[in-house]
Amino acid sequence: MGLLTFAGRIVLVVINIVFIIVSLTLIVAGFVIRFAHEWLKPSLDTVLNKIESTVKTAYGDASFSTDKFEFGSLVSTLCYIMIAAGVVLLAxxxxxxxxxxxxxxxxxxxxxxxxxxxxxAQVAVIILVFAKPVVIKDQMKSTLKDTMKDYDGIKGTSVSALGWNWVQQEFDCCGASNYMDFEQKGSPYKNTAVNDNAAMGGTDGNVGAPVACCKTLPSSDGERTTCAGNGAAPSETNSNLNKGCVDKVWTRVVEDNTLYFAIVVGVCFAIQIVLIIFACLVFKNRGIAGGLV
Structure with missing residues (x-):
């Protein structure tokens, strides 16, 4: 029993050193994603350049720039969770x-x-994620909808507007649940001659859904009418207006990686069980191995 306890102590030390490295990695990654915007921007430029090109060419706004876009601000909650989880794991x-x-x-x-x-707690979270994902999705939708009240369309330069435009083009979606989220929050994206309805080739628009929800960003007023509507919601043929971003992101991040999640969760559970067994074994043999009681 003494030999087994000694082996258990070695296993505990080795695995916990590995977890210390993992925790430090989580903390650093959280800070990098949240604050190192310039490092991350090149990987996001494809969508950002497409948005910038549309506004400059179609709307004739040569001064428009997406430089204010901050991916870290878009996923700030996730970053803080990573940092907090890293600190807890480190301790x-x-x-x-x-x-x-x-x-x-x-x-x-x-x-x-x-x-x-x-x-x-992990078992409870796993059950919630895969058995009751609607609970998490509803909370995400509720939180995201609160960011829509100031959404000013494809020409918006606020962090919120740039974030929504990037997400809607990257994930081919619209709003948290659908385009009506913007209507319910009174988003000013339809302001005539200012935002999505600003003149294209001298013609003002009358969009029924955000231009950023178009499957292909328009280069003329005619294309804008086709994909964003003219006084009414456009056809789903040219717009993602009824494809909610929460569902699309969830599918790409969670559902499409279910196998990898299952492997990671299984390995983590197995390691935790081993750690619990050996920790209990060390405690049980306190009279033999010594130490605090």
């Missing part, structure tokens, strides 16, 4: 590493309890 891993290395058995008991609680 837990450091606790487990110290406890196992020095045979602090009381720390091992606390460590194992924390791991059990986290494991149960």
């Amino acid at each position: 837990i891993s450091f606790l487990g590493c110290c406890g196992a290395c020095c045979s602090f058995t009381t720390i091992m008991l606390v460590y194992s309890i924390i791991l059990i609680v986290i494991l149960l």
Whole structure:
């Protein structure tokens, strides 16, 4: 039993060192995504350049620029979750590493309890994500709709407008649920001669849905009428007006990667169970191995 406990301590130290590295990676990645905008911009330029080209060419606005677009601001909540998760993982891993290395058995008991609680929480989250995704989606939609009240269309230069335009073109979608989200929030994107309805070739528009929801961004007033409508909602043939962005993003990020998620979750669960078993074993043998009681 003493040999098994010794082997368990080695396993605990090694795995927790790996988790310390992972936690530091999470923290750094969170900060990079949130604040290193210039590093990330080249990978987003395809869509941004398309938007900028449309506004400059079709609307004749030579001064328009997408330079204010910040991907980190768009996913700031995710970044802060990554940073917080990294800090928590770092603290837990450091606790487990110290406890196992020095045979602090009381720390091992606390460590194992924390791991059990986290494991149960992860099971609950996994069930929620794959069995009741509508709960998460509804919360996402509610949060995103609050950002639409100032959405001023394809010519918008605010972080919110640029974010929505990028998402809608990148994921071929419109609004959180559909284009009516913008109507319900009173978004000013239809303001005549200012935003989406600004003159193209001397002709003002009368869009029924955001231009950014067009499957192909228009280069003339005729194309704008075809894909964004003329006083009424356009046909779905040329517009993504009824394809919600939450569902499209969820499909690409979660549903299309279900196998990878299953593998990662399975490996994590197995590692956590091993850590819990060995942590309990170290605590159980406190009378043999010594340490705090």
